[in-house]
Amino acid sequence: MTDDELIWRIAGGSGDGIASTSQNFAKALMRSGRHVFTHRHYPSRIRGGHTYTEVRVSETPVRARGDGFNFLLALGDSFARNPSENAYYGNEELKPLEENLDELREGGVIVYDTGLLDASEIDDFEERAEENDWHVYPMDLRNMARDFGREVMRNTAGVGVTAALTGMDLNHIEDLMGEAMPDEILEPNVEILHHAYERAQEEFDHTHDVAVPGGEHDEEQALLSGSDAIAYGALDAGCRFIAGYPMTPWTEVFTIMSQNLPEVGGISEQVEDEIAAAALAIGASHAGVKSMSGSSGGGFALMSEPLGLAEMSETPVVLVEAMRAGPSTGLPTKPEQADLEHVLYTSQGDSTRVVLAPGTPEEAYDQTRQAFRLAYEYQLPAIVLYDQKLGGEMTNVPASHFDREPNPDPGSVITEAELEDAPHDATGKYQRFQYDAEKGVTPRSLPGQKDGRFLVTGNEHHQSGHIDEDPENRVLQMDRRLGKFDHISADLEEEDNQTYFGPEDAEYGMITFGSQQGTVKEAVDRLNDDGHSVRAVSISDMAPFPTAELAEFLDGVEEAVVVEMNASGQLRGLAQKELGRYGEKMSSLLKYDGEPFRPDEVVEGFKASIDGEDLPGQNTKYVPAAGD
Amino acid sequence: MSAFSAIGERGEVEREEFTPGMEPQPTWCPGCGDFGVLKALKQAMPEVGRSPDEVLLCTGIGCSGKLNSYFESYGFHTIHGRSLPIARAAKLANPGLEVVAAGGDGDGYGIGGNHFVHTARENHDMTYIVFNNEIFGLTKGQTSPTSPKGHKSKTQPHGSAKSPIQPLSLSLTSGASYVARTAAVNPNQAKEIIVEAMEHDGFAHIDFLTQCPTWNKDARQYVPYIDVNESDDYDFDTTDRSEASEMMQKTEEALYEGEVLTGRFYVDSDRPSYGQEKRAIGEMPEEPLAERYFDEEYDWERSHDLFLDKHK
Numbered sequence: 001m002t003d004d005e006l007i008w009r010i011a012g013g014s015g016d017g018i019a020s021t022s023q024n025f026a027k028a029l030m031r032s033g034r035h036v037f038t039h040r041h042y043p044s045r046i047r048g049g050h051t052y053t054e055v056r057v058s059e060t061p062v063r064a065r066g067d068g069f070n071f072l073l074a075l076g077d078s079f080a081r082n083p084s085e086n087a088y089y090g091n092e093e094l095k096p097l098e099e100n101l102d103e104l105r106e107g108g109v110i111v112y113d114t115g116l117l118d119a120s121e122i123d124d125f126e127e128r129a130e131e132n133d134w135h136v137y138p139m140d141l142r143n144m145a146r147d148f149g150r151e152v153m154r155n156t157a158g159v160g161v162t163a164a165l166t167g168m169d170l171n172h173i174e175d176l177m178g179e180a181m182p183d184e185i186l187e188p189n190v191e192i193l194h195h196a197y198e199r200a201q202e203e204f205d206h207t208h209d210v211a212v213p214g215g216e217h218d219e220e221q222a223l224l225s226g227s228d229a230i231a232y233g234a235l236d237a238g239c240r241f242i243a244g245y246p247m248t249p250w251t252e253v254f255t256i257m258s259q260n261l262p263e264v265g266g267i268s269e270q271v272e273d274e275i276a277a278a279a280l281a282i283g284a285s286h287a288g289v290k291s292m293s294g295s296s297g298g299g300f301a302l303m304s305e306p307l308g309l310a311e312m313s314e315t316p317v318v319l320v321e322a323m324r325a326g327p328s329t330g331l332p333t334k335p336e337q338a339d340l341e342h343v344l345y346t347s348q349g350d351s352t353r354v355v356l357a358p359g360t361p362e363e364a365y366d367q368t369r370q371a372f373r374l375a376y377e378y379q380l381p382a383i384v385l386y387d388q389k390l391g392g393e394m395t396n397v398p399a400s401h402f403d404r405e406p407n408p409d410p411g412s413v414i415t416e417a418e419l420e421d422a423p424h425d426a427t428g429k430y431q432r433f434q435y436d437a438e439k440g441v442t443p444r445s446l447p448g449q450k451d452g453r454f455l456v457t458g459n460e461h462h463q464s465g466h467i468d469e470d471p472e473n474r475v476l477q478m479d480r481r482l483g484k485f486d487h488i489s490a491d492l493e494e495e496d497n498q499t500y501f502g503p504e505d506a507e508y509g510m511i512t513f514g515s516q517q518g519t520v521k522e523a524v525d526r527l528n529d530d531g532h533s534v535r536a537v538s539i540s541d542m543a544p545f546p547t548a549e550l551a552e553f554l555d556g557v558e559e560a561v562v563v564e565m566n567a568s569g570q571l572r573g574l575a576q577k578e579l580g581r582y583g584e585k586m587s588s589l590l591k592y593d594g595e596p597f598r599p600d601e602v603v604e605g606f607k608a609s610i611d612g613e614d615l616p617g618q619n620t621k622y623v624p625a626a627g628d
Numbered sequence: 629m630s631a632f633s634a635i636g637e638r639g640e641v642e643r644e645e646f647t648p649g650m651e652p653q654p655t656w657c658p659g660c661g662d663f664g665v666l667k668a669l670k671q672a673m674p675e676v677g678r679s680p681d682e683v684l685l686c687t688g689i690g691c692s693g694k695l696n697s698y699f700e701s702y703g704f705h706t707i708h709g710r711s712l713p714i715a716r717a718a719k720l721a722n723p724g725l726e727v728v729a730a731g732g733d734g735d736g737y738g739i740g741g742n743h744f745v746h747t748a749r750e751n752h753d754m755t756y757i758v759f760n761n762e763i764f765g766l767t768k769g770q771t772s773p774t775s776p777k778g779h780k781s782k783t784q785p786h787g788s789a790k791s792p793i794q795p796l797s798l799s800l801t802s803g804a805s806y807v808a809r810t811a812a813v814n815p816n817q818a819k820e821i822i823v824e825a826m827e828h829d830g831f832a833h834i835d836f837l838t839q840c841p842t843w844n845k846d847a848r849q850y851v852p853y854i855d856v857n858e859s860d861d862y863d864f865d866t867t868d869r870s871e872a873s874e875m876m877q878k879t880e881e882a883l884y885e886g887e888v889l890t891g892r893f894y895v896d897s898d899r900p901s902y903g904q905e906k907r908a909i910g911e912m913p914e915e916p917l918a919e920r921y922f923d924e925e926y927d928w929e930r931s932h933d934l935f936l937d938k939h940k
Binding site: 228235276282283290413425426446 | 633684718721910917922
């Protein structure tokens with residue numbers, strides 16, 4: 001078969017440079033006009049263990065991993081644990097080759113490093129290769145790297161062989177190596193790259209039919225991840241303070257911010273725990289600086305109480321939550337979308353928070369900016385909810401998407417001049433929490449402003465901020481805080497954050513959120529091409545929820561499958577709770593094995609929902625609609 | 629022009645300015661040591677010379693947490709144990725503020741112990757007052773981290789099997805650069821110590837003994853007390869870590885034997901505050917960050933200009 005795309009998987013062990021090699025590979029292809037998308041798989045381990053990155057290369061825009069892949073570059077795992085026949089983790093030395101065979105497509109290419117891998121140790125390797133029409137090109141990459149430089153440079157040798165076998169130019173790869181490497185490392189790497197390229201040209205009879213597709217961009221592109229986009233959205237929203245504690249996968253955003261904030265005169269604080277992290281962000285914001293914090297599931301759980309304080313004290317703050325598979329420590333480096341309910345409802349009392357869940361790097365940038373705007377205009381916490389997949393996958397985005405004016409507006413804040421005529425109470429305090437404030441928001445004064453003194457407390461409080469347990473005051477203040485959401489809903493409607501795919505008059509629907517957006521889009525395209533009639537919506541506004549918009553969507557379709565990466569159908573549950581009906585229309589397609597959906601799994605799941613057939617033995621689960 | 633004109637206006641400040649115009653009736657019990665802290669704090673302010681609009685008083689939860697309800701300044705009544713991380717961030721955001729945090733012994737040495745250790749370690753330029761009454765008061769008399777070993781309460785019916793925490797020693801080993809203990813029954817010393825703590829450039833920790841007449845009747849009223857800096861019985865150098873450490877241990881043991889030792893235990897005026905350290909490595913701007921949002925001339929940076937090239 002001829003594939004019109006290249007899906008290159010580079011496999012090895014953690015710590016072998018898989019991530020940086022694949023990033024350069026993707027960027028080189030982007031520079032040469034192709035569209036790229038990466039998919040990472042790595043263990044919670046510093047050195048060794050089954051790791052791979054896929055780079056999907058296409059002539060047209062691509063925003064999902066593929067169904068399997070068609071080119072395997074199997075490097076050795078330098079840190080494989082001692083193989084033992086009875087070890088429950090299996091023979092780690094062989095994994096870069098053996099573990100990747102199941103998803104390799106028919107007609108695919110295998111390049112493996114004979115210096116570290118012995119294919120004859122893998123059961124039925126030759127038979128499987130023949131059966132699947134795999135084209136196998138063994139080469140001693142390790143020794144080649146040793147001859148010119150050091151063993152770790154075998155990644156470069158692998159890229160050289162890949163380029164030779166897929167018809168890829170070396171110039172962009174060479175440029176990128178030149179941009180990143182000091183001379184003493186650059187020279188041997190360039191030699192290895194060329195040597196490997198030439199040997200692969202000369203020594204192999206190229207029998208395969210996998211190649212880099214053509215392509216040309218109509219505007220300048222940037223290769224970045226969801227984490228990059230969130231950080232840039234925050235910086236462009238005027239965020240100049242971050243506090244955090246390391247936790248995978250949130251650490252990516254924290255790292256990018258920590259590296260960039262000093263350059264723009266901002267402050268980053270790595271602190272003792274996530275309770276402190278959220279509290280610091282609240283403290284800095286209280287003093288007048290646009291601030292953020294964030295974490296992943298377990299760390300975010302620690303932020304529950306400060307989050308509630310931000311709600312009650314009406315202190316603006318932005319928190320980001322990078323989901324990974326739970327419960328508890330779960331699968332630390334694997335994606336899941338099972339913290340939706342956690343983020344919506346954690347902390348005592350009725351919630352007053354905004355929750356946005358972007359689905360692409362573009363949305364991540366835009367919605368992080370929105371989160372800051374809403375938090376500071378309406379004086380409440382806003383949360384950006386994403387996951388390990390969106391955070392780490394890289395894709396090309398038009399650079400112009402980020403060419404926007406910054407928005408450092410501190411939101412609803414009073415100035416000293418305005419304070420002179422502002423209402424103060426008999427104790428001399430500024431009336432910071434006025435019952436009749438416009439949209440429920442009294443502009444806040446900031447410590448250090450003349451005559452702006454106020455008390456703020458996590459206790460229920462009076463207009464002046466003083467603790468007040470009077471029932472009438474309680475209801476007035478609760479209604480005022482909750483009432484902000486009518487205005488926020490109207491505000492968000494204009495942002496138009498929900499993304500739709502497929503024909504408007506489609507018969508069937510699909511609903512998803514966050515990182516699964518690209519995969520669902522691809523599945524919808526395939527289904528419609530295949531004669532089905534499907535429309536999908538990817539929801540970003542989790543709180544406040546776009547109730548009317550989703551009701552309209554559901555009214556237009558016979559049934560809808562809700563596609564999400566968790567075991568209990570949290571988005572479907574949220575939709576039913578918010579809509580109060582349509583339970584009989586919504587079924588669930590779920591996945592929670594630590595791997596994101598592949599487009600074909602969504603296609604199969606949709607078909608199962610229509611014809612009632614079982615899913616073909618994959619780690620996905622179909623749950624019918626209520627009453628079915 | 630500063631958007632925070634209250635900051636830096638030094639000069640005549642009257643004690644009365646720190647009493648709210650319409651003073652709310654404190655909810656503390658008659659005879660509570662908390663009144664002593666409030667009084668000493670108000671008395672200290674004219675000497676420190678900072679106005680109510682320059683002060684941010686962050687409190688925790690408990691009887692002590694209500695301090696800022698009765699003290700006129702910017703006040704943030706936070707959540708249990710978390711006054712320190714909120715306070716220290718406010719100081720980083722606007723270093724011109726006079727930042728004070730306050731809470732009880734359960735708040736600071738129990739649930740907030742981690743923040744206490746790290747805020748001291750980082751030496752943030754702020755004052756931390758711990759109302760130490762050796763009991764949980766507002767929740768009605770449970771054993772606290774400073775309750776003596778063997779202390780009986782509803783939650784420790786057979787007496788606490790735990791030795792009490794040593795707040796002064798903990799503070800010193802964590803890195804606080806000013807450590808003192810005073811008592812509500814000694815308002816003059818308390819006032820002087822608060823003044824010194826606020827003027828100190830670094831983390832100043834005051835373990836403030838506040839008797840609880842309702843739930844800790846067995847405990848002494850912290851009288852008579854001895855000022856270790858003035859008594860002839862004690863001779864140690866407050867700038868010497870090991871001498872201070874020895875004196876602290878002596879003091880902590882003595883309290884449970886009925887002897888109340890108070891005073892300054894450790895003073896390190898040379899150690900740079902956290903803000904100074906941060907600025908020295910280029911991780912904190914010279915101008916207060918909070919001012920920037922009001923500076924109409926400021927040219928806000930864009931990630932498109934600064935960071936996007938490396939992605940191309």
